[in-house]
Amino acid sequence: QVQLAQSGAEVKKPGASVKVACKASGYSFSAYYVHWVRQAPGQGLEWMGIISPGGDYTASAQKFQGRLTLTRDTSATTVYMELSSLRYEDTAVYYCARESPGSGGLDDWGQGTLVAVSS
Amino acid sequence: QSALTQPASVSGSPGQSITISCTGTSSDIGSHNLVSWYQQHPGKAPKLVIYEVTKWPSGVSNRFSGSKSGNTASLTISGLQAEDEADYFCCSNAGGSTYVFGTGTEVSVL
Numbered sequence: 001q002v003q004l005a006q007s008g009a010e011v012k013k014p015g016a017s018v019k020v021a022c023k024a025s026g027y028s029f030s031a032y033y034v035h036w037v038r039q040a041p042g043q044g045l046e047w048m049g050i051i052s053p054g055g056d057y058t059a060s061a062q063k064f065q066g067r068l069t070l071t072r073d074t075s076a077t078t079v080y081m082e083l084s085s086l087r088y089e090d091t092a093v094y095y096c097a098r099e100s101p102g103s104g105g106l107d108d109w110g111q112g113t114l115v116a117v118s119s
Numbered sequence: 120q121s122a123l124t125q126p127a128s129v130s131g132s133p134g135q136s137i138t139i140s141c142t143g144t145s146s147d148i149g150s151h152n153l154v155s156w157y158q159q160h161p162g163k164a165p166k167l168v169i170y171e172v173t174k175w176p177s178g179v180s181n182r183f184s185g186s187k188s189g190n191t192a193s194l195t196i197s198g199l200q201a202e203d204e205a206d207y208f209c210c211s212n213a214g215g216s217t218y219v220f221g222t223g224t225e226v227s228v229l
Contacts, residue, residue: 035218037165044122044223045157045165045208050216059216062120095164104153104212105170112164 002026004096004110011116017084020113022096029077030054033099035106036070036081038092046092050099051079086117120213123147123221130227131199139224141192141209147219149190153212156185156194160205168207169194196226204228 007021022034036048048068049060055072069082079096094113097106124142131137141148141156148154154172157165167176169185172192182197192211196203209221 033216037220044206045159045210045220046122047210047218047220050218057216061217061219097165100167100170100176103155103170103174104151104210104218105155105167105174105176106157106165106210107167107170107176109164109166 002098002108004098004108006094006096006110006113009114009116011118012086013119014086014088014117016086016117017082018086018115019080019082020094020096020115022079022081022110024077024079024098027098030074032101034070034072034079035097035099036068037095037097037106039095039112040089040092043092048081048094083115086115088117091115091117120147120217120219123209123211123219125207125209125221125224127222128225128227130229131196132229133199133201135199136195136197137199137226139194139196139207139209139226141194141211141221143190143192143211143219145190147190147211147213148187148192151212151214152187153218154185154187154192155210156183156192157208157210158203158205159208165208199228201228 051070096110156169
């Protein structure tokens, strides 16, 4: 079955960068867009960005432009999300999610990765 | 891009129907049919319950239904059950490949 397995929790200092991995299995990795969504403690969902099946196209929410880098390694069936210049307010659970083709619907999600920004 | 607006909470008794609204603008909900809804139980990843305004993913109960009018989308849960108690989020395409989520609604089953 479809699985998106994310890397483990991270603790980072302000100003540092974090890179979260999302390993896909159980489906044709090169055929689906992948989104990244985050959720701060006790808060709602926030859309961050998207990467195309071939990794040649990315888009991100305006607030993350310049700080967010999305990449994918087809041979490893893994998508990566890197967020730089971390601030305390970046503390959140970060999710990767697969988009059902052309629908905008995110039909499979990773288990989430907690990133805590603390001095 | 501002978050779509949802009521903070909605409640109903078992068996009743409830409707959650999601208000956006002419740049997101008003001009796209890529509106989806997600259910999230505490400590869990979100689950897709409606996509493309009205469609059900495989395995999702048809007690969930979606609609859209102008800049507002709605999710209706019919025959409310205890297991429906969760947070619900709408999401819309906001132009190009960008998306925006709603503020979220906590559903309580009385």
